[in-house]
Structure formats: structure tokens, C-alpha cells
Amino acid sequence: MLGIRTRRARAALSALGISIGIATMIVVTAIPASSEKALMERLSALGTNMLTARAQPDLKPPVSLSEASVETVARIGPVTAVSAVANTHAVVNRSDKVDPSSYAGLTVLAARNNLPSLINARVQSGRFLDRTTDAFPTAVLGSVAATRLGLPSVPPGGPAPQIYINDRWFTVIGILEQTPLSPDIDRSVLVAWQPARTELHFDGRPTVLYVKAEEPQIEAVRDVLADTVNPELPGVIMVSRPSDALAAKRAAQTTFSGLFLGLAAVALVVGGVGVANTMVVSVLERRREIGLRRALGAARGHIRLQFLTESIALSTLGGLAGTLLGVLATLAYTTYQGWPPVIPLASVVGGAAGTVAVGAIAGLYPSLRAARLSPTEALASV
Template sequence: MIRRIRLSPLDMLDVGLLGIRTRRMRAALSALGIAIGIATMVVVTGIPASSQAALLRDLSALGTNNLQAMAQTNMTGPGTTPKLPEESVAMVKRIGPVTVASAVANTHARVRRNDRTDPQDGSGLTVLAAQLDLPQAINTKVRSGHWLTAVTEKFPAVVLGSVAATRLGFGDLPATAAPGPLVMIGDKWFTVVGILDQTPLSPDIDRSVLVGWDSARSQLSFDGHPTTLYIQCQESAIEAVRSVLPETISPVDPGQVMVTRPSDALAAKRATESNFTSLFLGLAAVALLVGGIGVANTMVISVLERRSEIGLRRALGANRGQIRAQFLTESVALAALGGIAGTAIGLVATAGYAVYHGWPIVVSLSATFAGLGGAVAVGVIAGVYPSVRASHLTPTKALAST
């Protein structure tokens, strides 16, 4: 009675790796084929993804999630100033997708460099009451000094826009803790505590002198009604937010509220995301196909070269299932080794290229693991036919062909 020999998983792995250990150069060249395919997949997805991230970052800087709301000038009578309700900012902040909402208000005061200049000459600048979270709402930074705080907004302190600082004759503020220079607004002196960087999305802010909300009330007779709201929200919901802003800002008379339309850059950004996604999928499929063909070709040749080995193992009692498992294990191992090497090469190449161009490094862990899993899957598929072909070789036929 013939007793069937069973191989443990470790024994089967050892037998499957035999061809790789004994034919190292051929195994290295075979793994190189799949490595090039996987590295290509990582590179052609990683580099465009990094480029896309840089492009989307630049498009986002154009205000793809920004909206502005202001009162319609033609809705007010002659000689009056358009105003929005005092509680409008707080109401807008209650809208779910809104992330930041702030406001400014025209105080109609005039600013002068000192008390010796013409009181009627405001240098073409606007004095605005500003809320504390304005810099976040308009994506700007302080170039020199600091922004208004919860303390300084109650006192006569101002922050100058970039153009306003130039027209008033100020460069960067001194770094010392000494009191800053003074400007005159109306008939009162205000201390300059900061100068803003340029704000391309809000050029009106560049030509403005910004006073704290509470300070404007106490020093400039400000009535607390904002004139312009600056809003940031989730990009995916920007159209929905825009549609409800008039009723939210002024429930009594929503027709008096004018809301800017979303930036044209938002449409460009969405189109870019869609086009890049389609490109990634196509390139990844081609790379995996090329690698799979290489592994399949290698395994078919391996079967042809190793007929004598197959015949000898069959003669010594190996069954067809064990022969299939041996060559399938070798195919998967070659693909896995190539996948690991290709992933490492692709990640290094992607990171180096992104750093060279100043792009953010974008490496998707899901895509990386999918590449490794894809390599193993390709190894399984590519090894099925050669392993089945090897298992159907009879001992006499295999030995006779040597």
C-alpha cells in the first residue's frame, strides 16, 4: 500500500523557494521585472499625486472655500450707508459647514500720519472696525508686529494693511517692546501695533486701517453694524452655504444681502481632482499588467528548464498538488520580493522628485499596501498556468525530455 506523503506549510515554502535559492541571478532578474512594474506604479501615482497636491494647494490659496456677504448699496436710500444686522456674524457661524466667519465695518473716519496734515486728506485709506478672527477668515498673516488681541482691541490700537502702511510712511515695526508709532484717526491718536502682509483675496484690506471692534465703538462712535462678512466653509458645501446666507444674515429682508459667487478656481480644482484620479487608475493597471506578464513568462520558462527536477520529484512520490504548490509558491515569492523592492524604489524616487520641486510629499498608505497586495495577486495569477502545466507532466515524460 502506497502511503501519501504530506508536506507541512513550512516544508512547502522551503521547496517553493528552492528554485530562487539555487538560481539567484535568474530569480533576481525575474523579481526585477515585477519590481520595475510596481516601482512604476508607485512613481506614476506618487509624483502626479504630489504635483496635484501642490496644484490644489495653490488653487485653494485663490479662495476656493471663501465667500463674502455685504449689503446691497441700491437697497438703501440716498445718503445712507448699507448695514447688516449686528448679530449677523453669530448667525452665520451657526451654519454647519461654516468653519470661520468674521466681519469688518466702515467707520467713515479719516486717518492721518500726524496732526499737521490736512484733516480732509485720508490718503485714500479706509478705517475699518475688525473682529479678532479676521486674519483666519481672509487667509492673511501679520508681516510685522502682531494682530489685535482681546486686550488691545479695547484700546486705541490699529493694524495697518500693506498698502496703508506704505502710504502712511511705515516700514517694519521695531522689534523692541517700546510703544509703536502713532497715527491720528479723527482727532484721536492710535498706536500702530502691527502691519499685515498682502492679502490678494481681499485687496480692500490692504488699503485699510483696522481698529478693534470695541475700540471703534468707544473711540469712533461705531454703531456695531458690520458692512462686509468674510466666510470660509467646507468646499463641498459652498453652494449650499451660499444659498442660505441671505436669509441667515438678514431674516427680515434677505433681499438686501449680496453674496459673492464661489471662485472660478473651485471648478478648476474639482476638474483637476477628477482628471488625476482617472489617470492614476489607468497607469496603475498598465504597470501591474506589465509586471504580471513578466512573472508569467519567467515561470513558464522555469517549468521548461526544470522538467528533469519535476520528473524526479514525481518518481520519488510527489503528487500533482505538491508540484502545483511548489511552482505557485515560487511565483508568489518572486512577485512579493519584486513588489517589496519596487515599492521601496518607488517611494524613494517619489519623495526625491517631490522635494526637488518643492511639492508636498504625498504617499498613500492604502495605495502602497494595494501595490504590495497587487504584486502578490499578480504572482498567483501568473503562476497558475505554469504550475498546472508542471503538475501534468508524468515522471516518464519529464525524465525522457532531459
């Protein structure tokens, strides 16, 4: 390590070249990976893994789904979650003093408690239905329904507002934000499943099933969904096709994967050439030192080991500094953009291993050449 300690400025510049190469490799792989993850999350929010199933609306006589359809669909292997809503055909009013026709167009739906996770719905005010509300006449309003009923929010800590549904009072416990995946929910009043049966005489048969499945298997689930919901008459079941966002997501993943490989390859080549050039020049400039050591009795193996060790040490130090620099730069940029930071482990491990390998390869030829020099040749060439 004598060369590194006595020539600190040159060693620092040599390590700097390596650091830039490794930092570049990490940045050009981590930033696109972070951008890809942010894009994938946005596309997933568009329902890339969701299907809906419902009975054909214009059949004579009408066909409805069975009460056990939710549990039956949940048994399909790739399905991860199932929820449902059902039209109770009830009439909602702001109070018992208001003309019912004032709120035409709003639908009262019985809803399962896990509905928000299926349609990516968010509660704007209050909370959604849960087990604690299953035994009580409670309701959650869609965004349009809340506006029509004159209830912009649920006051925290205060008395909850009430609405009038089929001559029954229901307490409003929450209001949803707009739900792009299911616009029908925006114009709906959602009531808990069990109170809908006891208070509104709902028969327990779902109207619409919402199904989430593993994305790679979403087409396979769609192929068997109608047969699972109604084995006797699968043709009367309408199943939505996978979201167009799924195709966009898969295309984006393919594009980004190719981009990662290309950028990483370029960064590694540039870093490797820089390391090799720096180490070759460093070794060739130290022929006087080689001659002196050989004249003092150092064997050729000592010379080879010395320069190989210094080459690997310089590369390793530069690689560590470059890794730290690349990670910090990625975190700063992704934080600024509001993306989830992604540091590919392959880039970090590959960069660290690459610096050692490049250092050894870069120092191999010069060290062998230096070891073959006789003391007189080494001193005479200076």
C-alpha cells in the same frame, strides 16, 4: 525555496521585473496625486470656499447689517467660520502735525480677530489683533496703507510706532502682506472691534461679512445667506458668487481622478504580464529538477506546492522592493518640486496584494503542468 537560493541571479532578475512594475504603479499614481494636492492648495488659497455679504451701497436711506449678523450666519450648518469688518468713517494721519488730506483714500476698519484666516491674510511684520489687544487702541496696517503712512515694518523689541486716528493715538502692532482675496484690506487700517466702539464711536454694525463654508455646500450657503443676514429685506444684501477657482478645482479633481485610474491600470497590466512571463519561463526551464524529484518519490502535490510557493515568494519580494523604490522616488521628486508628498494607500496595498495574486496566477499553470509530467517525460525533455 531551493530554486531561489540556487539560482540567485535569475531570481533577482525575476524580482527586478516585478519591482519595476510595482514601482511604476506607485510613481505614476503618487506623483500626479502630489501634484494635484499642490494645485488644490493653490486654488484653495484663492477663496474657493469663501463668500462675502454686504448691504447695497447706493440705497436711500442706507441699509446696514445688524450687530448679531455674525452670530446668526455662524449658525448655518455648512458654515465653518465667519468674520467681519466695518467702516468706522474715521480719518487716519501719520501724526497730529500732518495735513489729514495727505492720507485720503485710506479707510479705517474695525476688524474681528479671526479675519486673517477668512481672507488668507499673512502678517508681514509684527502680529495681528487678538484678545490681548481688545482693550487697547491698537492697529494693523494693510500693505498699501503701511507704504502711504511710511511704516514698512514694526521693529521687533523696540517701541511700536503710533498713528493718529480721529484725534486718538493708536499703536501699530502689525503690517499685513498683500491680500489678493480682499484688495480693500490693503488700503485699510484695521483696529480692534471694542476699541473702535469706545475710541471712535463705532456703532458695532458690520459692513462686510466674510463667510467660509464646506466647499460642496458653498452654493447652498449662498442661496440662504441673504435671507439669514436680513430676513425682512434679503434683496438689499449683496452676496458674492463662488470663486471661479472653485469650478477649476472641481474640474482638476475630475481630470486627475481619471488620470490616476488609467495610469494605475496600465502599470498593473504591464507588471502582471512581466511577472507571468518570468515565472512561466522559470518553471519550464527546471524540468530536469522536476524529473529528479518525481523519480525520488515526490508526489504531484509536492511539485505544485513547490512552484507555487516560489512564484509567490518571488513576486512578494519583488513587490516589497518595488514599493520601497516607488515611495523613495516619489519623495525625492516631490521634495525637488516643492509639492506635498502624497502616497495613495490604495496603490501600496493594491500593489502588495497584486504581487501575491499575480505570483499565484503566474505559477499556477506551470506548476500544474509540471506536476502532470512523469519522471521519464521530465528527464527526457531536457
